[in-house]
Amino acid sequence: MKSSAFQYELPEDLSTALKLLDSKDMDILPLAGGQSLMPMMNFRVAQPDILIDLNKIDSLKNITIEGDNVKIGSMVRYCELEQSDIIQKHFPLIIHVIPYIAHSAIRNRGTLGGSVSLADPAAEMPSILIALNASIELSSSSNTRTVNSEDFFKGIFETDRKSNELVTSINIPITASPKKFGFYEVTRRHGDYAMAGAVVTSENNENLFNETRVVLFAVSTKPMRMIKSEDSLNGNNLDNQDAINAAINAVSGNSFESDLHNDEATKETLAKVSLKRAIGGLNG
Secondary structure, eight states, X not given: OOOOOOEEEOOSSHHHHHHHTTOTTSOEEEESSOTTHHHHHHTTSOOOSEEEEOTXXXXXXXXXXXXXXXXXXXXXXXXXXXHOHHHHHHOHHHHHHGGGSSOHHHHTTOBHHHHHHHOOTTOSHHHHHHHTTOEEEEXXXXXXXXXXXXXXXXXXXXXXOOTTOEEEEEEEEOOSSOOEEEEEEEOSSTTSXXXXXXXXXXXXXXTBOOSOEEEEESSSSSOEEOHHHHHHHTTSBTTOXXXXXXXXXXXXXXXXXXXXXXOHHHHHHHHHHHHHHHHHHTTO
């Protein structure tokens, strides 16, 4: 099947792209890497009147340090993210997780901003950004605002982005030393969509859980931050089994969503397994 007819725009600067988004009474979609959008258009799940290709906007392709944050342009591709000296130095969690994202051909085209904007609940990167306390910068022709990543993701393919806005950057705070982290996901094969996953981060404070963040993905309509699990861990030694068991048991009682692979009960079980193994990874 072919996509429906659409108007194609290729702006060379951000201001032009944002002005195009102001068009009234038209369905307008931005194109980043196209790894999800193009198949959706071919199946006519998405039928935009105007397609705005962002690939010539160089201002969205940078990775820079600004104050106490690393600013990642929304058009930075995963392959570029993986090769960045800045990301390698400050966020080894991102470097560790990138190989789990689909396959190399996808990562050569896919962008961080595209993944963030799509908000696929099975995607790894939204949960990673929440675990790193990242914020999302959104721009329109008249305004720029910043939203904490935890508040940005609203549901399945649903975010806080308004129709006249673009995700322009992802900003991640730099810590004195890189955070300890653990990551685990359940998939049928490497590169497949996750059926469940967990990421855990903790400040690098010797052998203690400190300012821990626990985030689950692929088990509900959006990434799930587990505050009760974090509270069970913080202040305890990394090998405190009672604290770890309490954190895992705190997963129960949350709202899990069934999908083509698993029902709610199985999702809960997989979430607990993923969290146990992610916590275990903190010592590795």
